[in-house]
Amino acid sequence: MSELRLEELGAKTIVAVNNLSLKPGQQQFLAPVSYDLATTVINPQTAWQRVVLDGDRVVGFVSANFDPDATEPHFQSVLWRINVDAEAQRGGIGRFAVDELRRVAAERGFDHVDVIYEAGEDGPERFFTAVGFTPVGETEYSEVIATIKV
Structure with missing residues (x-):
């Protein structure tokens, strides 16, 4: 694995994000990526969307x-979505993304x-x-609310 890094979601990465694969059974827990992409249009001042890159x-x-x-x-x-490609799961990518999210939350004044x-x-x-x-x-829909300190 190369050094992981975050990059703002953009034209050159959006197709790859839409093509991230999931392991069997995971798709029932995720709405289509396009739902999340719309949040940037609706909430451009508050939305934060990044891709995780391993090399290119x-x-x-x-x-x-x-x-x-x-x-x-x-x-x-709030963390709305985290997707890690099925082939890359269990390699520290999700943990890296959450750690970076915590860092950004702290920078923005959240605890x-x-x-x-x-x-x-x-x-x-x-x-x-x-x-x-x-x-x-x-x-109210019996979904779990969980928290992590930054």
Whole structure:
């Protein structure tokens, strides 16, 4: 693995992000990437979207939002999506992305990052727990709300 780095989502990486593969069973826990891409258009001042590159290869995508004025506290500093290509999973890429997200959150004055996810056997809970998120509640739709300190 080369040195990992983040790059702002752009024209030269968007196709690769849309083509990231998932392991069987993971797709039921993720909305299409295009849903996240629309958030930049809707919330350009607060949306934060980056691709994770290993050398020149796109191996991941992370989408977050930083909005101190959000009415729901768990939407003020929130990780919306993290995708790591199926072939690159379990190689430290997700942990790298979360660490970078925490760094950015701290730079923007936040003391934590929240994530909301659907519980399930093939879902992301094991990953989020492994990188340090702690469940703190649930949404009205029974999704887990978890938080990590920055």
